[in-house]
Amino acid sequence: MPLGLAARTRTALIALAPGLGLTLAMALGAMALARGLGVAALTPMGIAMLGGVALRNLTALPARFEPGVAFTLKRILRAGVVLLGFRLTLGDVAAVGAPGVAVIAVVLGATFVFTKALGRAMGVERGLAELIAAGTSVCGASAVLAVNTVTRAEEEDVAYAIACVTLFGTLSMLGFPLLANALGMDAAQYGLWAGAAIHEVAQVVGAAFSQGEAAGQAGTVAKLTRVMMLAPLILVLGGLARARGGAAGGRAPAPWFVFGFLAAVGANSTGLVPAAAHPPVAEATGLMLTAALAAMGLGTDLRKLRLKGLRPLLLGAAGWLFISSLAAGLVRLV
Structure with a gap:
């Protein structure tokens, strides 16, 4: 490794170490606590998320932790x-089927249109309403950041939308x-409901796996x-922004981690992964995702919800209730 590259790598690792160490420590602590308590509803991911929210909002987290926390939330989560x-195998993926894909597409589109229209009726700024609509209908904070490449909202709007969708996604998780039991859903129905309605990837994983494999x-x-479905949504929004005469130079981001996920499914389906490797991979997966939930909690500043007043928060709540109820109804139908 060239000397310059080695020095930059060492500097980067030193910057990441505090936050990365904190999230991993919180994940290990949450996993140990969940095992010790033995309460099904208290999953390691849920404990880590709540612990992160409490730590962020009850204490002043030093700035040196921020790079590692951001790295965990983005890179470790996707890994x-x-x-x-x-x-998973390809048979598991196929089990979602065309009806499941149809449910997901209808729920996403209807939620986005409903939230944007309601935001206009409530007098919420267009950019902020669009970001809340995207975060609610697609994938939380990631969708907010991606859609803002064409929405071009103010930094405060981005922060508010992320805090808003994180809050309601956590409530869903x-x-x-x-x-689940009150609605009479089986495992497949519940998983489809969670995947179609909960905001963040990590929150879906936390909620879905709490009900079994x-x-x-x-x-x-x-x-x-x-x-x-985020990429086509951004392309549509970019076209609408250009039609309005706005600057829309953003490009739809390639969800590479999704393609990595599909490659892993393919490898597992062909038998390339030995059975002996499954337990350690499952342990590593659980640790990474629990650390990501801790990082998400550490990045959730509840005080940001006060910056824009009550109306955007009510908009986020309405979108959350809409997507949860619509997805539940459609899942029961199919």
Whole structure:
């Protein structure tokens, strides 16, 4: 390795170490606590998420932790999602089927249109309403950041939308498992519901796997199908922005981690992955995703919800209730 590259790598690792170490420590602690308590509803991912939110909002987290926390939320999360593919086969993916894909597409489109229209009626700024609509209908903070490449909203709007969708996605992650039995859904139905309605990838994983392996697999596949619909949404929004005369130089991001996930599924389906490798891969996956939930909590500043007043928060709540109820109804139909 060239000397200059080695020095830059060492500097980068030193910058990442505090935040990365914190999220991994929180993940290990959450996993140990969940095993010790033995309560099904208290999953390691849920504990890590709540712990991160509490730590961020009750203490002043030093700035030196931020690079590692951001790295965990972006890179470690996506690596964990790729590893999830080694727990699935092509038969599991096909189980979602055309009806499942149709549910996901209808829920996404209807939620986006509903939230944008309601935002206009409520007097919420167009850019902020569009970001909340994208985060609610597609994939949380990632969709907010991606859609903002064409929406060009203010930085405060981006921060508010991320905080808003993270809050309601967290409520879904904690509440959906409690509603699963009351709604009479089987594992596949519950997983499809979680994947079609919950905001973030990590939140879907936390909620879906809390109801077992089959629900977790269905939720993961459904959610990643939904994530892949982000690119066409951005292309449509970019075209509308150009039609309005706005600057829309953003490009639809390639969800490479989704393709990595599909490659892992393909490798597992062909028998290339030995059975002995499955347990350690599952442990690594759980640790990565739990650390990502801790990072998400550490990045959730509830005070940001006060920056724009109550109306955008009510808009986020309405979108959350809309997508949850619509997805549940359609899942029961199919």
